[in-house]
Structures are given as C-alpha cells and as structure tokens.
Amino acid sequence: MKKLSLLFLTLSSTFAFCQFVSPGTGVTYNLASLSAAAPTVLVNNGADYQMTADITISNGDILLINEDTTLKINAGNLLTIAGTYNTTANNFVITATNPASVWKGMRLESTAQVTFKNTTIEYGGGIQALTGNFVMDNCIVRYNKSGQSSGAAINFSTGAPVVKNSQFIENDLPVVASGANSSVALEFSNNYLSKNNKLNSNRPQINMGASGPNATTKIINNTIIGNRTSDKVGGVSVSSLLGIANNVLIDGNTISDNRYGITITGNNCTGTISNNILTNNNVETNALNGGSGINLYGNGVFKIEKNQIRGSLWGITFQLTASADLGGGSLGSVGENIFKDNGNGGQLYAVYNNTPNALSATNNCWREGELSNDSMVEQTIYHQADDESLGLVNFSPYLCGQPLATNENSAIKNNIYPNPSNGTFTFNAEKSGNIAVADMSGKIIYSGMVQKGKNTVSVKSKSGVYMLIYQSEGKKQSNKLIIK
Numbered sequence: 268m269k270k271l272s273l274l275f276l277t278l279s280s281t282f283a284f285c286q287f288v289s290p291g292t293g294v295t296y297n298l299a300s301l302s303a304a305a306p307t308v309l310v311n312n313g314a315d316y317q318m319t320a321d322i323t324i325s326n327g328d329i330l331l332i333n334e335d336t337t338l339k340i341n342a343g344n345l346l347t348i349a350g351t352y353n354t355t356a357n358n359f360v361i362t363a364t365n366p367a368s369v370w371k372g373m374r375l376e377s378t379a380q381v382t383f384k385n386t387t388i389e390y391g392g393g394i395q396a397l398t399g400n401f402v403m404d405n406c407i408v409r410y411n412k413s414g415q416s417s418g419a420a421i422n423f424s425t426g427a428p429v430v431k432n433s434q435f436i437e438n439d440l441p442v443v444a445s446g447a448n449s450s451v452a453l454e455f456s457n458n459y460l461s462k463n464n465k466l467n468s469n470r471p472q473i474n475m476g477a478s479g480p481n482a483t484t485k486i487i488n489n490t491i492i493g494n495r496t497s498d499k500v501g502g503v504s505v506s507s508l509l510g511i512a513n514n515v516l517i518d519g520n521t522i523s524d525n526r527y528g529i530t531i532t533g534n535n536c537t538g539t540i541s542n543n544i545l546t547n548n549n550v551e552t553n554a555l556n557g558g559s560g561i562n563l564y565g566n567g568v569f570k571i572e573k574n575q576i577r578g579s580l581w582g583i584t585f586q587l588t589a590s591a592d593l594g595g596g597s598l599g600s601v602g603e604n605i606f607k608d609n610g611n612g613g614q615l616y617a618v619y620n621n622t623p624n625a626l627s628a629t630n631n632c633w634r635e636g637e638l639s640n641d642s643m644v645e646q647t648i649y650h651q652a653d654d655e656s657l658g659l660v661n662f663s664p665y666l667c668g669q670p671l672a673t674n675e676n677s678a679i680k681n682n683i684y685p686n687p688s689n690g691t692f693t694f695n696a697e698k699s700g701n702i703a704v705a706d707m708s709g710k711i712i713y714s715g716m717v718q719k720g721k722n723t724v725s726v727k728s729k730s731g732v733y734m735l736i737y738q739s740e741g742k743k744q745s746n747k748l749i750i751k
Contacts, residue, residue: 285308285319285320285321286308286320286321286322286323287301287304287305287308287309287320287321287322287323288322288323288325289323289324289325289328289350290325290328291325291326291327291328291349291350292327292328293327293328294328294329295328295329295331296324296328296329296330296331297330297331297332297333297334298311298316298332298334298336298338299311299334301322301330302316305322307319307320308320308322309322314336314337315336315337315338315339316336316337316338316339317338317339317340317341317364318338318339318340318341318344318346318370319341319344320341320344321344321345321346321347322344322345322346322347323347323348323349324347324348324349324350324351324352325349325350326349326350326376326378326379327350328350328351329350329351329352329353330348330350330351330352330353331353331354331355332352332353332354332355332356332359332386333355333356334356334359335356335357335358335359336356336359336360337359337360337361337362338359338360338361338362339362339363339364340361340362340363340364340370340391341363341364341370342363342364342365342368342369342370343368343370343371344370344371345370345371345372345373345374345415346370346372346373346374347373347374347375347376348373348374348375348376348379348381349376349378349379350378350379350380351379351380351381352375352379352380352381352382352383353381353382354382354383354384354385354386355384356384356385356386357385357699357716357718358385358387358716358718359385359386359387360386360387360389361386361387361388361389361391362387362389362390362391363389363390363391366389366390366410369390369391369392369411369412369414370390370391370392370414371391371392371414371415372391372392372393372394372395372411372414372415372416373391373393373394373395373415374395374397374415375394375395375396375397375398375401376397376398377397377398377424377425378398379397379398379400380398380400381396381398381400381401381402382402382403382404383402383403383404383406384402384403384404384405384406385404385405385406385699385716386406386407387406387407387408387409387715387716388406388407388408388409388411389407389408389409389410389411390410390411390412391411391412391414392411392412392413392414392415392416393411393412393413393414393415393416393417393419393420393421393422393438393440394415394416394420394421394422395415395416395422395424396421396422396423396424396428397424397425398424398425398426399423399424399425399426399427399428399451400426401423401426401428401429401430402428402429402430403421403428403429403430403431403433404429404431404432404433405431405432405433405699405700405701405716405738405739406433406434406701407433407434407436407701407714407715407716408420408421408433408434408435408436408438408442409434409435409436409437409438409714410436410437410438411438411439411440412438412439412440413439413440413466416440417440418440418441418444418446418474419440419441419442419443419444419474420435420438420440420441420442420443420463421442421443421444422443422444422445423443423444423445423449423451423453424445424446424449424451425449425450425451426451426452427451427452427453427454427482428451428453428454429453429454430443430453430454430455430456430458431454431455431456431457431458431741432456432457432458432700432701432738432739432740432741433458433459433701433738434458434459434460434461434701434703434714434738435458435459435460435461435463435472436460436461436462436463436703436711436714437461437462437463437465437711438463438464438465439464439465439466440463440464440466440468440470441463441464441470441471441472441473441474442458442460442463442472442473443455443473443474443475444470444474444475444476445474445475445476446476447476447477447507447508447509448476448509448511449476449477450476450477450478450479450480450482450511450512451475451476451477451478451479451484452478452479452482452483452484452485453475453478453484453485453486454484454485454487455473455484455485455486455487455489456485456486456487456488456489456741457487457488457489457738457741457742457743458489458490459489459490459703459736459738459743460472460473460489460490460491460492461492461703461705461709461710461711462492462493462494462497462709462710462711463500464497464500465494465497467497467498467499467500468499468500469499470499470500470501470504471500471501471502471503471504471525471526471527471530472491472493472500472501472502472503472525473486473489473491473502473503473504473505474504475504475505475506476505476506476507476508476511476513477505477506477507477509477511477512477513477533477535477536478505478512478513478514478515479511479512479513480511480512481512482514483514483515483516483538484505484513484514484515484516485515485516485518486503486505486515486516486517486518486520487516487517487518487519487520488518488519488520488741489520489521490520490521490736490743491503491520491521491522491523491525492523492524492709493523493524493525493526493548493550494524494550495524495550496550497526497550498526498550498551498552499526499551500525500526500550501525501526501527501528501530501548501557502522502525502526502527502528502529502545502548503517503520503522503528503529503530504529504530504531504532505517505531505538506530506531506532506533506536507532507533507534507535507536507565508532508533509533510533510534510535511535512535513531513533513535513536513537513538513567514536514537514538515531515536515537515538515539515540516538516539517529517538517539517540517541517543518539518540518541518542518543519541519542519543520543520544521543521544521546522543522544522545522546522548523544523545523546523547523548524546524547524548524550524709525548525550526548526550526551526557526558527548527551527557527558527559527560527562527579528543528545528548528559528560528561528576528579529543529545529560529561529562530559530561530562530563530564531562531563531564531565531567531569532562532564532565533564533565533567534565534566534567535566535567536565536566536567536568536569537567537568537569538567538569538570539569539570539571539572540561540569540570540571540574541570541571541572541573541574542572542573542574543574543575544574544575545560545561545574545575545576545577545579546575546577546578547577547578547579548560548578548579549578549579549580551580554580554581554611554612557580558579558580558581558611559579559580559581559582559583559584560574560576560577560579560581560582560583560609561574561576561582561583561584562581562583562584562586563583563584563585563586563589563590563591564586564587564589565586565587565588565589566587566588566589566590567589567590568589568590568591568592568598569589569590569591569592569598570591570592570598570599570600571583571591571592571593571600571604572593572594572600572601572602572603572604573601573603573604574604574605575604575605576604576605576606576607576609576617577605577606577607577608577609577635578607578608578609579609580609580610580611580616581609581610581611581616581619582606582609582616582617582618582619582647583604583617583618583619584616584618584619584621585618585619585620585621585622585624585626586621586622587622588622588623588624589622589624590622590624590626591626592626592627593618593626593627593628593629593631594627594628594629594630594631595627595628595629595630595661596626596627597627600627601630602628602629602630602631602666603630603631603632603666604631604632605631605632605635606631606632606633606634606635606647607634607635607636609647610647614646615634615646615647616647616648616649617633617634617647617648618647618648618649618650618660618662619648619649620648620649620650620651620657620658620660621649621657622657622658623656623657623658624658625658625659625660625661626650626658626659626660626661627661628648628660628661628662629661629662629663629664629665630664630665630666631662631665631666632665632666632667633647633648633662633665633667634647634667635667637667638667639665639667641663644662644663644665645662648660648662682694682695683695683735683746683748686747686748686749687749687750687751688749688750688751689750689751690725690726690727690728690750691723691724691725691726692723692724692726692748693721693722693723693724694717694721694722694724694735694737695720695721695722696717696718696719696720696722696737696739697719697739698719698739698740699716699717699718699719699739700716700717700737700738700739700740701714701715701716701717701737701738701739702714702715702717702724702735702736702737702738703735703736704726704728704733704734704735704736704748705733705734705736706728706731706733706734707731707732707733707734712726712728712733713726713728717737726748726750728750729750730750730751731749731750732747732748732749733747733748733749733750734746734747734748735747735748
C-alpha cells in the first residue's frame with residue numbers, strides 16, 4: 268500500500284512538474300519572462316519559443332505578447348487563459364512544433380479578457396472561448412483541426428465577441444460557431460474566408476446560434492468562398508433552434524461556391540439581409556437538399572433589400588411561416604434585389620414561397636439583363652398562382668434594367684512591383700494589414716501579414732495570373748499579380 272501511495276505521489280509530482288500554472292497574484296508575463304519562470308515548459312530557443320507542456324495563465328495574471336516571434340507548441344499541449352491575454356506585437360505566429368501533429372488548442376475561461384492582434388494561428392485544435400471578452404483583429408487562422416474546440420476553429424459560448432479584418436483558410440471545421448443553448452451576439456466583419464470545414468460535415472463556414480434578446484449578430488462585409496468539392500458546406504447560418512431570441516444583420520458580404528449562401532432557421536428570429544452578393548451557391552446538386560441563395564425556415568420576419576443572387580438552385584426560399592419584406596412592405600425595404608439564373612430542373616426560381624404568408628416584393632429586378640413583362644416575372648416566382656394554399660407574392664412594380672451598383676469597400680492605395688515578377692516582389696502598403704494570394708480557382712497559395720511601407724513577399728508557384736487580396740482596417744482591395 269505504501270508503495271502504491273509513493274508511486275501515486277511520484278506520478279502526481281511529475282505531472283505537476285510538466286506544466287505551468289501562474290500564481291494569480293497580478294503577475295505580468297511576456298514570453299521571455301514566462302520562459303524564465305518555467306524554462307522547461309517554455310523553452311527559449313533564441314529565434315523562437317517552444318511550449319513542451321500545458322500552460323495556464325490564471326485569473327489576475329497577464330500574458331503580454333510583445334515580441335515578433337514564433338511560439339511552437341508540442342503535440343497535444345493546451346494553452347489556457349483565465350486572466351488577460353493581450354497582443355502588441357506586429358507579427359506573432361502560434362504554430363505546431365510538427366505540423367503533422369497538432370497542438371491541442373486554446374481554452375479561454377469565462378474570466379479571461381483576450382485580444383488577438385497581428386497573429387497567425389495554425390495547425391492547432393482551435394479556440395474554445397468561454398468568455399465574451401474577445402477581440403480578434405488582423406489575424407490569420409488556418410489549417411486548424413478538431414481539438415480543444417470540436418465545433419469550429421473558434422467556438423463561442425457567451426457575450427459579444429468581435430472578429431474583424433482577418434483571414435480564415437482551410438480549417439477542418441467551420442470558422443466560428445456557438446451553441447444552440449447559448450446567446451452570442453458576434454460581430455464578424457471585413458474577414459476573408461476560403462474553403463473552411465474541409466471535413467465537409469453538414470455545417471456552414473459561419474455557424475452561429477442565437478444572438479439572445481436585445482442583441483444583434485452582425486455579419487458584415489466578409490468574403491466567403493467555398494470549395495466546389497465540399498457539397499455539404501454552406502456559407503452563413505445564424506439560427507435559433509431552441510427558440511431563443513435571435514436578431515441578425517447580414518450586410519455587404521460576398522458569398523460564392525457554397526452549398527447555400529445564407530440560412531436562418533428557427534423561431535423568434537428577426538433581422539435585415541442586405542447588400543450581399545451571392546453567386547453560384549449551388550455545389551449541392553440535389554435541389555431538395557440545398558442550393559438557396561437565401562433560405563428562411565421558421566416563423567421569422569426579415570427585411571431583405573439590395574442583394575444580388577445569381578446562379579443558385581433557388582433564389583430566396585421561405586418555409587413553414589417565415590416571412591419578409593422584399594420591397595414596399597411594412598419594414599421599409601426598398602427592394603432593389605437582383606436575380607439571375609437561379610433555378611433547377613429547367614425552371615427558374617427567384618422566390619419560392621412555400622408558406623401561407625403574402626409577401627410584398629416590389630421594385631426588384633427578377634431577370635437581370637432582360638426587359639421583363641408580368642408573364643416573364645411570374646415564371647420565376649412560386650406562390651399562390653401555382654398552389655392556392657400558398658401566399659401571394661406581390662412583385663409589381665418591378666425593375667429589370669442593368670445590374671445595380673453596390674457599395675464597394677474603399678480602395679487602399681498600394682503598389683506591387685515588379686509585376687510581372689518571378690514570385691518575389693515588393694508590396695508597398697499604405698497601412699499595416701494582411702494579404703492573401705489566390706489562383707484563378709480561388710485556392711490560397713500564400714497568406715501573411717504586411718507592415719506599413721515596403722514589404723518583400725516571396726510566393727512559390729508556377730507561372731500564371733493570380734489575385735492578391737489586401738485587407739487593412741476594414742477595407743480590402745484585389746490586385747492582379749502575374750508570376751512569370
């Protein structure tokens with residue numbers, strides 16, 4: 268018995284020795300001082316740091332990231348923040364010691380206050396955010412897998428977190444998510460998403476639950492590009508499956524090549540869907556399983572205006588008792604939605620009203636590029652005229668001219684030279700931000716941070732024409748890049 272007790276104590280001591288928990292007494296660490304406090308847990312290699320065991324920053328303590336450096340984390344190790352985490356570095360990378368063996372991820376306790384800035388987070392197990400005191404700005408989150416967070420690259424539990432000006436590239440899971448039984452009013456703006464949810468599970472790239480009462484989830488000015496081989500991955504979902512109050516603003520997004528563009532499911536939902544460009548969200552070829560530009564399912568009421576919906580299997584679909592003002596109705600929608608080539612089975616479906624509700628839908632362009640008459644518009648709308656149990660869609664008067672202009676983000680002055688180049692070029696940025704280089708199929712071949720002024724960038728790829736996307740302080744611009 269004594270031998271067993273001694274063995275237990277020995278194992279417990281070894282376990283305690285192989286991790287670091289800060290004292291919670293108001294200590295402020297940076298990586299250098301944290302390494303000095305726990306030299307075997309956080310090894311200072313000079314050029315970088317290596318985390319060999321779990322680290323916890325306790326409530327009351329601070330971890331300040333103020334070095335432009337790389338933190339390499341061994342497989343299975345977890346970084347927990349219960350205190351404050353703040354970033355003042357211009358270029359900080361958190362990665363796996365061996366990218367083939369991911370680190371466990373990050374756990375942000377309910378007491379944590381966290382600011383990620385100018386940070387690349389890759390080859391980990393995601394971020395579990397139990398705190399609502401969360402800001403991410405000008406970051407890159409890529410190639411992460413399931414680990415500490417099994418729902419998304421960043422999984423939220425509460426509050427009003429902010430994620431802006433960042434890139435999310437080829438993560439195994441959705442980019443952001445929250446639980447069905449929680450209230451999270453996320454502000455997600457000016458981000459670039461490409462081919463996330465690589466596991467092709469039945470979840471969208473943005474997979475949020477309800478905002479909660481007296482709060483609004485805001486999905487604004489993002490670019491959300493899917494993978495045409497991932498037929499189960501949608502674009503954006505903000506849904507209330509348990510009837511929790513859910514208000515949304517989905518505005519100014521460019522969403523393409525997903526299973527669907529935008530869906531809101533559940534009861535007690537309201538909000539505005541406006542100024543979005545939804546293109547070819549039809550990777551699900553079975554029209555019974557998806558393919559809507561916008562899908563509303565439940566009893567929600569929405570204001571829908573100034574969207575452009577092209578190439579979907581369905582333009583806008585209404586199910587159960589969902590309703591909306593698409594123009595000229597009680598919510599003040601101006602209409603001005605544009606529809607083109609949304610259909611399946613040889614039939615166009617700009618609007619499919621599978622509810623008993625009448626819909627006001629005036630001042631929209633139902634067949635872009637055509638001078639329509641009533642009969643031509645009627646061919647694109649499924650409603651009472653097709654099934655007397657359904658509500659009538661009032662579509663007249665309507666617009667059928669050239670595509671309407673949408674608000675573009677302000678261009679930022681920048682230069683690429685030489686262009687063409689051999690893959691190494693100078694990018695002259697007006698402000699600090701981040702860049703991504705994509706081929707013509709949308710595949711990201713390079714991403715990284717840039718500082719104000721001249722930045723030398725090296726892209727290893729074959730000769731061809733590429734697009735360079737530059738984001739800074741809520742604005743983005745695309746430039747043609749030629750590699751010879």
